[in-house]
Amino acid sequence: MRTEDIEKLDGTIDAERLMLVATDGPTGYMRPVIDSMDDDTFALYMRYHFAVCERSDLIGASHHTLDILKKR
Structure with missing residues (x-):
């Protein structure tokens, strides 16, 4: 699903x-x-991931996304 489609779907709920x-x-x-990273390298990779996981220009490259909504 494209991020544009997610936004359209979000628009259908309050x-x-x-x-x-x-x-x-x-x-x-x-x-x-x-899978072959040692613990220190993996920790560095996770720091990178958390630093960029909300960037709109990179979200589409992910196999999965998480859309977190709050009911009004």
């Missing part, structure tokens, strides 16, 4: 978006690399 995040980012494209 709720406000708190955030739309990329839950896995580029992980799906580089799974073998991530």
Whole structure:
């Protein structure tokens, strides 16, 4: 589903978006690399992921997104 489609769907309910995040980012494209990371490298990767997971220009590259809404 495209982010534009998610926004249209959100518009059909009485709720406000708190955030739309990329839950896995580029992980799906580089799974073998991530699986082979040591703990320190993985922690650094997670710091990167949390720093960019809400960037609208990167959300579409994620295999999964999480749309967090608050009921009005």
